Amino acid sequence: xxxxxxxxxxxxxxxxxxxxTKKVKFExxxxxxxxxxxxxxxSYDKALKLWNIPYTEENIQTTFGxxxxxxxxxxxxxxxVLLHGMDASSTMWYPNIQVLAKKHRIYAIxxxxxxxxSNLTAKPLSTEEIAIWYNEIFSxxxxxxxxxxxxxxxxxxxxxxxxxxxxxxxxxxLLSPAQTxxxxxxxxxxxxxxxLKLFPSEKKFGKTLTTFSTHPEKISQIYKRxxxxxxxxxxxxxxxLKMHPxxxxxxxxxQNPVLVLIGDKDVINSEDSLERAQKNLKNSQTRIIKDAGxxxxxxxxxxxxxxxxxxxx
Numbered sequence: 001x002x003x004x005x006x007x008x009x010x011x012x013x014x015x016x017x018x019x020x021t022k023k024v025k026f027e028x029x030x031x032x033x034x035x036x037x038x039x040x041x042x043s044y045d046k047a048l049k050l051w052n053i054p055y056t057e058e059n060i061q062t063t064f065g066x067x068x069x070x071x072x073x074x075x076x077x078x079x080x081v082l083l084h085g086m087d088a089s090s091t092m093w094y095p096n097i098q099v100l101a102k103k104h105r106i107y108a109i110x111x112x113x114x115x116x117x118s119n120l121t122a123k124p125l126s127t128e129e130i131a132i133w134y135n136e137i138f139s140x141x142x143x144x145x146x147x148x149x150x151x152x153x154x155x156x157x158x159x160x161x162x163x164x165x166x167x168x169x170x171x172x173x174l175l176s177p178a179q180t181x182x183x184x185x186x187x188x189x190x191x192x193x194x195x196l197k198l199f200p201s202e203k204k205f206g207k208t209l210t211t212f213s214t215h216p217e218k219i220s221q222i223y224k225r226x227x228x229x230x231x232x233x234x235x236x237x238x239x240x241l242k243m244h245p246x247x248x249x250x251x252x253x254x255q256n257p258v259l260v261l262i263g264d265k266d267v268i269n270s271e272d273s274l275e276r277a278q279k280n281l282k283n284s285q286t287r288i289i290k291d292a293g294x295x296x297x298x299x300x301x302x303x304x305x306x307x308x309x310x311x312x313x
Contacts, residue, residue, distance in 0.1 A: 031234070039233070044117060047220070048090070051093070051097045060140050065121040066112070080312070084152075084154050127160065131161055159254070173258075176268055200228075200231055255283065261286075
């Protein structure tokens with residue numbers, strides 16, 4: 001399995017290398033043309049309206065570029081940071097946001113090395129620079145003792161931030177965190193996502209959704225459109241290659257209360273992931289969500305929302 005993962009990583013690296021040397025018409029790390037960027041951002045705006053609650057959007061200038069943050073919820077609520085999955089952007093929280101924002105002040109941050117409204121103006125970031133970038137945002141908003149929820153790649157980033165001392169994080173929720181406790185569980189089944197990157201098409205996109213979700217019919221057509229354009233337009237995502245499972249020592253350094261949730265049909269994680277979390281995270285709770293895939297926050301949104309709120313409150 002590890003050999004297969006390594007081969008896929010090499011393929012992705014080669015694709016990324018080719019993409020990075022291709023001349024672009026305007027200065028943007030993610031999109032190849034201004035038209036592609038505009039089409040994507042239009043779809044983003046439509047998908048963000050699925051939140052169906054009041055929100056504001058802010059652009060924060062950082063060392064490495066612009067950070068786009070969507071803010072919602074009561075100003076006197078406990079601060080809660082949301083880190084989305086790969087290519088999903090902050091709009092992915094639409095099935096969860098109304099519940100999460102009832103008592104929490106939400107800061108949903110778009111990752112700047114993939115399709116979103118954040119914009120990288122530096123070279124691709126190292127793991128250390130990714131942590132610096134997020135901490136600049138936390139400092140800007142003067143966030144102290146805040147909770148954090150990370151989905152998939154966002155879960156890996158949340159774990160990375162928790163290993164950095166000192167930090168201001170309180171409780172952590174990891175929704176099927178990718179590459180966090182182990183390498184991808186079912187590499188063969190995830191090749192549809194790689195093929196979608198190589199040769200984007202509606203058919204391959206549909207197959208990818210079926211692979212990662214037990215209920216793709218629940219996914220809003222508006223959000224599907226945005227997610228498809230993210231895969232169609234974006235350059236290959238080299239930051240995935242920097243994601244390696246954390247060592248026992250790194251995980252054991254995390255003293256925070258941590259909730260880890262994975263779907264029983266997940267292709268990224270398995271019970272082995274939860275066993276490693278239980279062994280190394282000193283203050284952790286774990287749970288398998290039935291009839292849910294990697295997109296468990298959509299597949300079983302009510303169960304996930306209830307589990308998160310019970311843990312945070």
